[in-house]
Every structure is written in C-alpha cells, then in structure tokens.
Amino acid sequence: MREQSARTAALVLCIVSYLLVGAAVFDALESEAESGRKRLLAQKRSELRRKYGFSAEDYRELERLALQAEPHRAGRQWKFAGSFYFAITVITTIGYGHAAPGTDSGKVFCMFYALLGIPLTLVTFQSLGERLNALVRRLLLAAKRCLGLRRPRVSPENMVVAGLLVCAGTLALGAAAFAHFEGWTFFHAYYYCFITLTTIGFGDFVALQNDEALQRKPPYVAFSFLYILLGLTVIGAFLNLVVLRFLAAGADAPERAARPLRPGAPESRGPAHRAGLLSISCRLHRLELCARDNPGFSPPASPGAGGGQTRRPPARRKSI
Amino acid sequence: MREQSARTAALVLCIVSYLLVGAAVFDALESEAESGRKRLLAQKRSELRRKYGFSAEDYRELERLALQAEPHRAGRQWKFAGSFYFAITVITTIGYGHAAPGTDSGKVFCMFYALLGIPLTLVTFQSLGERLNALVRRLLLAAKRCLGLRRPRVSPENMVVAGLLVCAGTLALGAAAFAHFEGWTFFHAYYYCFITLTTIGFGDFVALQNDEALQRKPPYVAFSFLYILLGLTVIGAFLNLVVLRFLAAGADAPERAARPLRPGAPESRGPAHRAGLLSISCRLHRLELCARDNPGFSPPASPGAGGGQTRRPPARRKSI
Numbered sequence: 001m002r003e004q005s006a007r008t009a010a011l012v013l014c015i016v017s018y019l020l021v022g023a024a025v026f027d028a029l030e031s032e033a034e035s036g037r038k039r040l041l042a043q044k045r046s047e048l049r050r051k052y053g054f055s056a057e058d059y060r061e062l063e064r065l066a067l068q069a070e071p072h073r074a075g076r077q078w079k080f081a082g083s084f085y086f087a088i089t090v091i092t093t094i095g096y097g098h099a100a101p102g103t104d105s106g107k108v109f110c111m112f113y114a115l116l117g118i119p120l121t122l123v124t125f126q127s128l129g130e131r132l133n134a135l136v137r138r139l140l141l142a143a144k145r146c147l148g149l150r151r152p153r154v155s156p157e158n159m160v161v162a163g164l165l166v167c168a169g170t171l172a173l174g175a176a177a178f179a180h181f182e183g184w185t186f187f188h189a190y191y192y193c194f195i196t197l198t199t200i201g202f203g204d205f206v207a208l209q210n211d212e213a214l215q216r217k218p219p220y221v222a223f224s225f226l227y228i229l230l231g232l233t234v235i236g237a238f239l240n241l242v243v244l245r246f247l248a249a250g251a252d253a254p255e256r257a258a259r260p261l262r263p264g265a266p267e268s269r270g271p272a273h274r275a276g277l278l279s280i281s282c283r284l285h286r287l288e289l290c291a292r293d294n295p296g297f298s299p300p301a302s303p304g305a306g307g308g309q310t311r312r313p314p315a316r317r318k319s320i
Numbered sequence: 321m322r323e324q325s326a327r328t329a330a331l332v333l334c335i336v337s338y339l340l341v342g343a344a345v346f347d348a349l350e351s352e353a354e355s356g357r358k359r360l361l362a363q364k365r366s367e368l369r370r371k372y373g374f375s376a377e378d379y380r381e382l383e384r385l386a387l388q389a390e391p392h393r394a395g396r397q398w399k400f401a402g403s404f405y406f407a408i409t410v411i412t413t414i415g416y417g418h419a420a421p422g423t424d425s426g427k428v429f430c431m432f433y434a435l436l437g438i439p440l441t442l443v444t445f446q447s448l449g450e451r452l453n454a455l456v457r458r459l460l461l462a463a464k465r466c467l468g469l470r471r472p473r474v475s476p477e478n479m480v481v482a483g484l485l486v487c488a489g490t491l492a493l494g495a496a497a498f499a500h501f502e503g504w505t506f507f508h509a510y511y512y513c514f515i516t517l518t519t520i521g522f523g524d525f526v527a528l529q530n531d532e533a534l535q536r537k538p539p540y541v542a543f544s545f546l547y548i549l550l551g552l553t554v555i556g557a558f559l560n561l562v563v564l565r566f567l568a569a570g571a572d573a574p575e576r577a578a579r580p581l582r583p584g585a586p587e588s589r590g591p592a593h594r595a596g597l598l599s600i601s602c603r604l605h606r607l608e609l610c611a612r613d614n615p616g617f618s619p620p621a622s623p624g625a626g627g628g629q630t631r632r633p634p635a636r637r638k639s640i
Contacts, residue, residue, distance in 0.1 A: 008451050011444040015411075018440060022407035022433050029426045030398035037422065038392045045385055052372045057605055062554075065365055066386035067413040072358045080343055080351035087342035090520060095418055097522035102357065106349045107511045113342050114518055120338060131328050191427045193522075198434055200410060202417035203523060205410050243439050 065090035071099050074209035081214040081221055088225060091117035092232060098209060099202035129237030136162050170234045171197070174227055178207055181220055197231045391419050394529035401534040403542055408545060411437035416519035418529060431534055449557030456482050490554045491517070494547055498527055501540055517551045567573035 049059060071077050077086070077099035089095050090113055101107045102145035135279065137154050140162060174197075175190035182189065192205040207224050208214050214221060391397050397406070397419035409415050410433060421427045457474050460482060464472035494517075495510035502509065504525065512525040527544050528534050534541060592613065 004447070004454075005451060008444075008447040011440075011447050015441060018411070018437055019404055019407045022410070022437070023404035025429055025433075026403035026406055026421070026426065027398055027400050029423055029429060030421060031396075032394065032425050033426075034392075034398045037388070041385055041389050041392065044381075045389065048378065048382060048385070051378070052374055054372065058368065058371070061364075062368060062382055063386040063389070065361055065368070066383040067390060068357070069361050069365070069383070070387060072354075072361065076351075076354065078347055078354045080347050083346035084343035084348070086346055087339045090339070093518060093520045094412065095415065095515070095520035095522045097524055100522040100524035101346070101350060103349055103353050104507065105352075105506075106346065107350060109345055111511065111514050113345075114514070114520060117338055117342070118518060119559060120331075121335060122559075122563055124335050125326075127324070127328040127331050133324060134324075170426070187424065187427075191431065194431050194434070195415070197440060199413045199519070200415035200434060201413075201521070202415045202420040204417055204420035209599070226510045239439060239442075243442055267350055 074098065074206075075212035075214050077214075079215065081218075085208060085214065085221075085225070087113070087117075088228060089201065090114050091121045092199055092228070093118060094196055094199045094228070095207045096201045096203035097201050098206040124234055125236045126240075128233040129240060132237045133159070133163075133241065146247070159241060163241050166234055167238050170231050171287055174231060176224070177227070181213075182207060182210060193231070196228060197235045199232070340471070362486055368486050394418065394526075395532035396533050397534075399535065402632070403537075405528060405534065405541075407433070407437075408548060410434050410518055411441045411520065412548065413438060414516055414521035414548070415569045416521045416526045418523050418526040445556045446560075448553040449560055452553055452557045453483075453561065456486070479561060485556055487558050488553050494551060497543070497547070501533075502527060502530060513551065516548060517555045519552070 048054075054062070075282075076082055082099065086099055090110060093114075101110050140154045140158055141152050144154070161238060171190060171193045172194035175186055177189075178192055179186045179189035184192065188205060192207070195202055195205070208221060211217070275309065365379075374382070396402055402419065405417055410430060413434075421430050457479065460474045460478055461472050465472070491510060491513045494513035495506055497509075498504060498512055499506045499509035504512065508525060512527070515522055515525070528537075528541060531537070
C-alpha cells in the first residue's frame, strides 16, 4: 500500500513537472508569434474600420455574426451525414467542436449519448485491438517461418516494433489522403491525423468542411469515417501494448523481489495468501507472460485518438 | 478465437447501430434550429451590408479577421499560464482547441509532447484512480462498521453506487463553481464539466477565457487546473470500475461454462493447459474476484474527461 502511494505520488510529481516543461516550451514557441499576429490583426481591423466608418457596436456585431456563421459556411452540419460525423466525435471523445449542439435538448441528449457511447466504444476498441494484435502476431510468425527460422517466436519487442510501423504507416496514409482531398500540406494533414487519432481533436483542422463535402462527396465521407475508426483501433492497440508493458514493469519490480512467482504453486492457502498471490504485480506479470505465449492476447485497449479547415490555408480562428 | 472474433463483430455492429441512432436523433434535434439560425444570420448580415455597403471581398476579409481575432479577445493564450492550460488539454486529450499551435514548430513539439505525455497521463490516472478506489472502499467499510454491521463487506455494487455518487458530486461542484466564475447558467456549466471530464472537449465552452482570467485571476486559474485533474481522476476511476466489470462479465461467460475455475488446481500441466487457464476470461475473472477481496485493487484507468465562452451568452461560433 505504502509503495503504491509512493508510486502514485512520484507519478503525480512527474506529470506536474512535465506540464511545467511543456508550458515553458509552448510559451517560448508561440508567444512571440501570438503578439505579432495580434498586432497585424489590430492593424488590419483599424484599416477596415476607417474605410467604412463602423461604429464600435456594429463592428462587434459583425464579428459576432462572422463567428456564428463560420460552421454554416462549412456546410450543413446537422443533416444525417454531419450528425453521424458529430456522433463519432462524441463517442470517440475526439470532440473537434466544429459543430456542437446549439439547443439545450441537443446538449442533454449529447451527455446521455456520451455516457453510454464512450464505454461501449472503449470495449469495442479493446476487442478490435486485441484481434489486430492477434493478426499481427500471426503474420510475424508466418514471416519468421518463411525466413527459415527453426523455432520462430514473436517477442514483445517484435510486437512493439511492428506496432510502431503500423501506426506510422496509418498516419502517413491518412496524411497523404487528406492532403490530397482537403488541399492541405502533407505536414498539416499529418498533424491533423495525429491530433485526431490521439483523440485530442483541437478542431483547428477538421476534414469534410470544404465544398460541402458532407452532402456532396459520399465516398470521401465514408473514407473519412472509416479512417478515423480504423486508425483509432491501430493507435489504441499499440498504446495499450506499450502502456501495459510499462505498467507491468513499474508495478512488478519491488513485489517480484519479495514474492518469487512459482508456476506450480497451488492457489488455495487461504484468502490472505490468495490475495497476496493475486496482487496486481502478480497479475500483471502473468499477463505479460501470457502476452508472450498466447497469440490472441491483448490487454484492454483505450482508444487514443482529430479536424478540418476552410479552403483558405491562413488558419481558422484557433490557430492564433 | 472464433468466439472472440464473433464478439468483436457483434461489438462493431453495436457501435455502428449506435452511431446511426445518434445521427438520426442529433439530426432531428439540431437540423431545424440550424436552418433557423442560418436564416437569421443571413438576414442580419445583409442588413449590415446594406447599411455600410462593403464589398463581398472586404466582408470576407472582415470574417477572416474576426475568426482570427477571437482567441486574442479572450486574452493572451501563450503566456505561461495559457501554455500550461494548453499543455493540460494536450496530455489529457481534452483538446478544446480554444488555442492551437500557430507555428509549425509549435505543431511539431505538440505532437512529440503528446506522444510521451498521453501514456504518462494514462499511467498516472490509473495509479491515482486505484488510490481513490482504495480510499472509497476503506471509507465504506468504516461506515458499515459504524452502522453496527457485524461482518462489514464492500460489494462491487456498493463500489459502483459510491462511484456514481462521487462522479455526480464532482460534476455538480464544478458546475456550481464555473457557473459562478464564468457567468454561465448552471446547466451550461454542468455541460462544460461533463464535456471536459469525458475529455471530449468541444471547446464551445472554455473556462478562463473571460476578463483575461489567465493573467489576472491566479487563484481561479489554479482552481480550474486542479478541478480538471482531480475530476479526471474521479471519472477515470469510475469508468474503469464499470468498464472492467462489463469486460469481465462479457468475456467470461462462454469460457467459464467450458472451464470451471477450481481454486486449488495446480497451474502447471503443460503450456496448452496453462494458456487455457490463463486465457483472457480466466484472468479477467480472477481480476474480478480480487477486486472484491483486495481493497487496493483497481484496473488500469483510462482518463475520461471541458470550455469557456465569451461574456455574451449567445454562444461562440461552434454552438450553431
């Protein structure tokens, strides 16, 4: 118990430090540019105001209208296709926000929808990820056999490397596709895929927002939806593989020293002993052992995973 | 294997149906209102255009400026406090998008930052959630002893009910606080907390965007950060409790019928038998048994986890 509390405290300290470092770096990278953009915007704004002689109130009204009109410019967001897209962003927790419920009943339904949908999605991606890992393991075994190895075996390291390659490939494939369909640079499309599949989903880039694609380009719409769902499976399966490995390594070491695991030991010696044997570290250690031996095994996956942009590359409001 | 594939297929079918139903309901709830708002906006826009007589191009420029200026209006987003806030939204995958990296180097750093930060956050919340569940279990045991029960025992159902109450309480507390500080209605603040703590993070409501709070109200800033991190712990711990229970129930049934679990059975009868015994369902079943017996146990948590608004309640552009 005390070890667990110490480990928790250490992790919290780690996170706080990580946030402080991140904040410092983002400040250094973005603050300067923010000031520059702010000055430029203020300049352009006063030029327009001088040209037309807007009153302060009318100008604010114009700005408000512009902000509210933005999603409409991107097409109908709440027809079936748009609603389906929105529903995906809810249950996968991507949450671009390119559209958000405007009515109170929409907000209420959204919350209940998420309440049931998110756990359902987690369970589904766990299942899909496990199947994917099983498939990858089978393919690796077959490949090793083809290479003529006498006792082919797929190690955890093989799986991690394979996982990395599949993830990178998925991101690159998506980047190429969205760069082509949305007119983004490859880098911005890659960034979009990354932010989507980690479910961060800023919404600075959102697919299907150009040329009323939601209504006019059903094949592209279908591709986008499939990409998000398959991509999340891939990232989730890999994240799980890596995170569980770390959990097993971290939780295991101090307790493994105290209680060596004996494969033949009977389990029933009383509840205390059973509880001891079946402590978290033991369980995780066994999970790890079985991950090696059992091709079908994959621990519960938590999906990790993002947005479109208007035609004009100078970013939507969020990229300040 | 075949059962696992069938289960996966069933889950996928389930998700697709869930999305179809969700899309239909969102369409019904929001489409009408969207058309209404669009008409109203177009009307107001033409009134202003008639009044000032600006060209189509200048109007588009105005709209672009308004969109780009919006985050600036909410204050400096990339000073240290704002960057810290942004860093939180990245590693927790909330991703409001109220600010997003404008520079390419910011985008690159953001991706690497997320790559390491997200797994680190998952592990930390798993650890914190486990400690929280342990504390809740201890409190429940103590409460039952106080009530004079002779053999106090905390059942999984007790834990789920307690979890629900803690989650609801967390949301209500946050709603009250943000309604007060941001000037939102209680309902909108509750919606904000929900969307934040499930990490959907639309960004239609974002805290700390009024009155330059990031620079001027350090206590409120600290409160907001703490609320997000503690709230995610609570929601993550509960989600895990519930999701694992479902995983154990779902994965267990067909295999349990085939292989009854005998407490005293030795484990080493050969790799096939061991693999069979240590199949996923067996493991999950044991995890469930130990969740009952071991006060400290809690399965890996995936954090689930909200947005600010400008002073004028008529929503930011996203709530169309």
